[in-house]
Amino acid sequence: MRLRGEDRLSFVLVFLIRNNDGFTTDMMMHLKRNFKFYCFLITSIAMINFALISNEVTKKRWDSPNYKDGAFHNLDGSKTMAEGASLLGIVYDYLISRQFVREPSGPIPTIKTNLKNLPKDKDLYVWFGHSSFLLQLNGQTILIDPAFSGYASPVSFSNLAYPGTDVYAVDDFPDIDYLLITHDHYDHLDLKTISKLKDKIRNVVVPLGIGDYFRELGFTESVISEKDWFDEVILANDDKLILTPTKHSSGRSIFQNQTLWTSYVILSEKLKIYISGDGGYGPHFSEYGKKYGPFTIAILENGQYRKIWKNVHSFPEEVIQTAKDLQTQYLIPVHSSKFTMALHEWDEPLKRIHSLGIHQNINVVTPMIGEALDLSHPETQCPKWWEKVK
Numbered sequence: 001m002r003l004r005g006e007d008r009l010s011f012v013l014v015f016l017i018r019n020n021d022g023f024t025t026d027m028m029m030h031l032k033r034n035f036k037f038y039c040f041l042i043t044s045i046a047m048i049n050f051a052l053i054s055n056e057v058t059k060k061r062w063d064s065p066n067y068k069d070g071a072f073h074n075l076d077g078s079k080t081m082a083e084g085a086s087l088l089g090i091v092y093d094y095l096i097s098r099q100f101v102r103e104p105s106g107p108i109p110t111i112k113t114n115l116k117n118l119p120k121d122k123d124l125y126v127w128f129g130h131s132s133f134l135l136q137l138n139g140q141t142i143l144i145d146p147a148f149s150g151y152a153s154p155v156s157f158s159n160l161a162y163p164g165t166d167v168y169a170v171d172d173f174p175d176i177d178y179l180l181i182t183h184d185h186y187d188h189l190d191l192k193t194i195s196k197l198k199d200k201i202r203n204v205v206v207p208l209g210i211g212d213y214f215r216e217l218g219f220t221e222s223v224i225s226e227k228d229w230f231d232e233v234i235l236a237n238d239d240k241l242i243l244t245p246t247k248h249s250s251g252r253s254i255f256q257n258q259t260l261w262t263s264y265v266i267l268s269e270k271l272k273i274y275i276s277g278d279g280g281y282g283p284h285f286s287e288y289g290k291k292y293g294p295f296t297i298a299i300l301e302n303g304q305y306r307k308i309w310k311n312v313h314s315f316p317e318e319v320i321q322t323a324k325d326l327q328t329q330y331l332i333p334v335h336s337s338k339f340t341m342a343l344h345e346w347d348e349p350l351k352r353i354h355s356l357g358i359h360q361n362i363n364v365v366t367p368m369i370g371e372a373l374d375l376s377h378p379e380t381q382c383p384k385w386w387e388k389v390k
């Protein structure tokens with residue numbers, strides 16, 4: 001298989017380090033002190049390199065009402081960066097502010113469930129940290145945004161997963177009836193994981209443009225369903241899957257919004273489930289509540305929020321409002337506890353959503369990584385496991 005840009009760059013770095021006899025202690029100290037700066041620099045170079053040599057997705061033109069002037073757009077026209085965001089501020093935050101963000105100092109607690117032995121007659125949810133989770137629904141196994149390679153970036157030494165979150169590996173998984181991807185950001189589309197899972201995946205459902213990643217990995221055309229917003233897929237158990245617009249963006253390089261981003265509605269025999277993917281708050285949630293709801297379960301992004309990203313990520317207060325708009329019985333928050341992407345402390349999203357849920361009478365369900373949650377009666381009194389992390 002052809003090497004991607006980030007792989008080439010990693011090889012060059014390893015070669016240079018292994019072959020440079022003049023790599024003195026002083027230089028090592030300098031590198032250590034400025035590690036985050038070099039991570040930023042190398043990540044930027046890798047992204048440009050990646051964009052220039054491996055960007056088939058940028059060459060396509062889509063016959064879709066959502067694709068205009070060479071890119072996909074949010075329905076309300078909102079941009080990734082809110083007004084007032086500056087490039088200098090972003091660089092400063094990445095190099096300086098991020099160093100002061102509190103990450104877990106001990107391993108994240110987990111439960112190791114035998115995924116190959118889940119009772120097929122039960123509707124279940126198993127979370128793997130951040131936005132990776134498995135649903136067993138009406139007899140079908142559905143995997144969403146699996147990311148198990150230990151980092152969410154173009155290079156393997158940047159944006160590392162927290163200790164303890166690597167308890168599940170590809171070998172632990174049963175055959176997957178449907179793999180769903182919400183969008184192509186590194187923390188949601190992990191090509192190394194997908195490549196290793198390939199032989200276990202029977203069907204893939206992705207928004208427009210993402211199919212190319214799978215074709216490049218050698219998936220056959222017959223297993224790929226590449227869909228636009230509001231397209232529907234009828235699953236083998238007759239459950240209905242609908243791609244619904246979300247307010248976000250896409251891109252793994254300097255070329256942005258060349259693939260579509262989505263949320264998913266699953267209308268199953270016994271349950272109605274909403275999977276947000278990433279997305280900012282908006283009136284679309286109450287529309288989905290009226291059109292497809294009331295929902296039983298809403299799995300909503302809650303974490304990695306910042307004021308400059310308010311168009312494309314939701315704050316915990318907005319996540320609670322989203323749950324109300326969707327008229328959901330239970331809210332399961334995701335998008336936290338594995339990677340640091342924003343400037344809040346690692347456990348802040350969980351603390352805030354838990355407290356808001358109590359005060360606003362929303363059933364917030366916070367299972368541990370790996371815990372099999374029975375969706376027919378989710379435990380709303382989950383222990384606050386994050387308080388036990390040192």
Ligand SMILES: [Zn+2]
Binds near residue numbers: 185188248278
């Ligand atoms: Zn994203």
